[in-house]
Amino acid sequence: xxxxxxxxxxxxxxxxxxxxxxxxxxxxxxxxxxxxxxxxxxxxxxxxxxxxxxxxxxxxxxxxxxxxxxxxxxxxxxxxxxxxxxxxxxxxxxxxxxxxxxxxxxxxxxxxxxxxxxxxxxxxxxxxxxxxxxxxxxxxxxxxxxxxxxxxxxxxxxxxxxxxxxxxxxxxxxxxxxxxxxxxxxxxxxxxxxxxxxxxxxxxxxxxxxxxxxx
Amino acid sequence: xxxxxxxxxxxxxxxxxxxxxxxxxxxxxxxxxxxxxxxxxxxxxxxxxxxxxxxxxxxxxxxxxxxxxxxxxxxxxxxxxxxxxxxxxxxxxxxxxxxxxxxxxxxxxxxxxxxxxxxxxxxxxxxxxxxxxxxxxxxxxxxxxxxxxxxxxxxxxxxxxxxxxxxxxxxxxxxxxxxxxxxxxxxxxxxxxxxxxxxxxxxxxxxxxxxxxxxxxxxxxxxxxxxxxxxxxxxxxxxx
Numbered sequence: 001x002x003x004x005x006x007x008x009x010x011x012x013x014x015x016x017x018x019x020x021x022x023x024x025x026x027x028x029x030x031x032x033x034x035x036x037x038x039x040x041x042x043x044x045x046x047x048x049x050x051x052x053x054x055x056x057x058x059x060x061x062x063x064x065x066x067x068x069x070x071x072x073x074x075x076x077x078x079x080x081x082x083x084x085x086x087x088x089x090x091x092x093x094x095x096x097x098x099x100x101x102x103x104x105x106x107x108x109x110x111x112x113x114x115x116x117x118x119x120x121x122x123x124x125x126x127x128x129x130x131x132x133x134x135x136x137x138x139x140x141x142x143x144x145x146x147x148x149x150x151x152x153x154x155x156x157x158x159x160x161x162x163x164x165x166x167x168x169x170x171x172x173x174x175x176x177x178x179x180x181x182x183x184x185x186x187x188x189x190x191x192x193x194x195x196x197x198x199x200x201x202x203x204x205x206x207x208x209x210x211x212x213x214x215x
Numbered sequence: 216x217x218x219x220x221x222x223x224x225x226x227x228x229x230x231x232x233x234x235x236x237x238x239x240x241x242x243x244x245x246x247x248x249x250x251x252x253x254x255x256x257x258x259x260x261x262x263x264x265x266x267x268x269x270x271x272x273x274x275x276x277x278x279x280x281x282x283x284x285x286x287x288x289x290x291x292x293x294x295x296x297x298x299x300x301x302x303x304x305x306x307x308x309x310x311x312x313x314x315x316x317x318x319x320x321x322x323x324x325x326x327x328x329x330x331x332x333x334x335x336x337x338x339x340x341x342x343x344x345x346x347x348x349x350x351x352x353x354x355x356x357x358x359x360x361x362x363x364x365x366x367x368x369x370x371x372x373x374x375x376x377x378x379x380x381x382x383x384x385x386x387x388x389x390x391x392x393x394x395x396x397x398x399x400x401x402x403x404x405x406x407x408x409x410x411x412x413x414x415x416x417x418x419x420x421x422x423x424x425x426x427x428x429x430x431x432x433x434x435x436x437x438x439x440x441x442x443x444x445x446x447x448x449x450x451x452x453x454x455x
Contacts, residue, residue: 038371038373039373067218067227068218068227069218069219069223069224069227070218070219071219071224072224072227072228075228076227076228076231079231079232079235080235083235083238083239086239086242087238087239087242090242090243090246090250091246093246093250093253094246094249094250094253095249097250097253097257101368105344105345105369158373159373186425186426189373189374189426190426
């Protein structure tokens, strides 16, 4: 047990949350970060789905790593990822129909999410299953954290609401809208604003974590 | 065995694909009944919502049988004559591809709680990214819209996807689709809030979604294309 949660393994889990974040430091998975962050609820479900797919793809590839022929390794990785994504999609369609409708094409697009391919290539192919699992969870969570921060600000400032899974849409900012002439910022729900929010997050992160700054 | 030999690669790929295919088909087949039921319940909920009957997943089927019994689910042709078909399960995707006079068109007649009769017509069209659909209900004069619901497969969240929001669908109420005896359908006006009013078309016009132009226009085309085939029926069966 102590070995499973050794310092090294815990670091695999926590590093991607800040110093090795897939979006803000590795700059992977930016595409979906722009696409699913208009509302908070799809962003949360997307984060969970990506984390599940990433963790299990990492484990499967890690277990197969000594058998995979080098020349077709990318194809093997893609098949495994596509397989897991379709399973997730089918399960959502059967047991969380409303959410699957909201995410629609984006679930299928997890297949092309570069975080997953990136982690399989960079980590799972050279490490043991448990470490790969931790790496998958960590990177999924790091991706999810950024997604949720972006979605929170975009929905709040763009639509004046917050949508949570199982609770639904909560209207906030109503006081401002009714009393101060405040208008929802339509630009926030357009994709360019997601990029700008990512930029702001990177700025904040770098000013707090000095060792990320290149010379 | 040499991991880089062609034979190894060939066997590896084949075995992997067969295993993955088997597991996937098993998963899909096992979950299919649950998924189909989800789709059926959603369709029922949409039909009921077009006449403002709110239902939950649990009571939807029961309410549907109560308000729209089997004999009120009708299939017609473009001349307005009844034809023999299972109205609920007509595939609009196939019907919409046929020329209008060959289509079999489903419609539902519902007697709502205030005792009036409404006619519900299903719609199917194309938005920006994929299919959009909806249900439109008409007052007994078969001209005034009583209610409308729309939904979509994958329109842009926050923009085109808002066609399923109340603020977009509610203004359809009380619009008319005939001008005199001429079929004019409903027009969707670009230009933000109040665009239909500025265009001077409050009788047949509603506001489009800013930033969702292609979805809005697709919706306008869907309403026109789908209602077109019902013209004769609507004219001949109205209550004066």
